[in-house]
Amino acid sequence: MTSPAVAPKTFRITSLPGDGIGADVMEQGIRVLRAVEGRMEGVEFQVEAQAAGAGEYLRSGLALPEETFDACREADAVLLGAMGLPEVRLPDGKELTPQIDLRERFDLYAGLRPTYLYHSDDSPLRGYAAGEIDFVIVRESTEGLFSARLSAATSDESEVRDVLRITRKGSERVCRAAFELARKRRGKVTLVDKANVLPSMVFMRKVFDEVADEYPDVTTEHVYVDAAALFLVKCPEIFDVLVTENMFGDILSDLASGLIGGMGMAPSADIGDDCAVFQPAHGTAPDIAGKGIANPVGMILSVAMMFDWLPQLSGQGIRDAVGRALSKPEVRTPDMGGSLTTEQMTDAILLELDR
Numbered sequence: 001m002t003s004p005a006v007a008p009k010t011f012r013i014t015s016l017p018g019d020g021i022g023a024d025v026m027e028q029g030i031r032v033l034r035a036v037e038g039r040m041e042g043v044e045f046q047v048e049a050q051a052a053g054a055g056e057y058l059r060s061g062l063a064l065p066e067e068t069f070d071a072c073r074e075a076d077a078v079l080l081g082a083m084g085l086p087e088v089r090l091p092d093g094k095e096l097t098p099q100i101d102l103r104e105r106f107d108l109y110a111g112l113r114p115t116y117l118y119h120s121d122d123s124p125l126r127g128y129a130a131g132e133i134d135f136v137i138v139r140e141s142t143e144g145l146f147s148a149r150l151s152a153a154t155s156d157e158s159e160v161r162d163v164l165r166i167t168r169k170g171s172e173r174v175c176r177a178a179f180e181l182a183r184k185r186r187g188k189v190t191l192v193d194k195a196n197v198l199p200s201m202v203f204m205r206k207v208f209d210e211v212a213d214e215y216p217d218v219t220t221e222h223v224y225v226d227a228a229a230l231f232l233v234k235c236p237e238i239f240d241v242l243v244t245e246n247m248f249g250d251i252l253s254d255l256a257s258g259l260i261g262g263m264g265m266a267p268s269a270d271i272g273d274d275c276a277v278f279q280p281a282h283g284t285a286p287d288i289a290g291k292g293i294a295n296p297v298g299m300i301l302s303v304a305m306m307f308d309w310l311p312q313l314s315g316q317g318i319r320d321a322v323g324r325a326l327s328k329p330e331v332r333t334p335d336m337g338g339s340l341t342t343e344q345m346t347d348a349i350l351l352e353l354d355r
């Protein structure tokens, strides 16, 4: 998979609907993609769906078949629904996570998790108007505590260790991605670490400070992860770009989605040097799968992020349409206190695309 240097007329998108509500929200993401395509001159999307996930594992024994991997590599971008089911597990007890395999195999080191409040009613915090919660977590996505996931199963009944792995290369590149992003935003990067306790975090802070020297125009700060959890709830407006280790980013981005309406509202992008996968931040939500009530906004905003990443396209029109749709309090799915179905929610956003 390579990012085309010049916008081709045709973009090849591999879609991986996956499991649970993954397929429901994927359908809505593609509807929006097609609607935008119909409004653009000379741009065409070739979307090819491929199998991956827990359902595919049950069918073929592989959660990420090589054919699917190859299709992802050859595409200009990958759009992913959600993968994994709690009842489908590997012999060692872990859930299947082909989405993490993709991140690691394509070296997608920068996990971008934007958090933007579209309407004051959607936050459990009082007094925040639309746009007043607006930050991006940049989650390192190829090492950190998650690198322990591939360690061999142990038969030791008295002790198990998970190693938190931080490398200079991994830290440098994710910090650089955070600084570059901050330059396009409000110019501030917060390193979220635990450098008061863990040697790996002392090292990550050292590398962060070295990279910061290359960006004298960007304001920096260090915040311990426990304090970051507090500040995200007490005063999220202080943050612009936060960069952090894999597991801290995993946890804090769920917390962040809670500030703006829940998991259904949060998009994400996993970006490498020349490949990228776009997916809503939520999981497969087995509790609501098949009911037609999943919130498609996280997926639709992920399509917008894909447009931002593809050369010469922009996702801003999609974000504006989402903003206009959500300015009406009745335009909500049940997770946000409304009564719209997944499809009706997308209809409301599509209506706004032309306004």
Ligand code: ATP
Pocket: 021, 025, 083, 084, 263, 264, 265, 281, 282, 283, 284, 285, 286, 287, 288, 293, 294, 295, 296, 298, 335
């Ligand atoms: P994973 O571990 O794969 O990230 P998870 O176990 O953290 O998944 P999710 O599948 O994201 O959890 O679901 C958490 C809760 O949020 C569930 O109650 C689910 O119904 C709800 N939820 C998640 N996504 C959506 C959505 N798009 N629309 C409505 N509710 C959602």
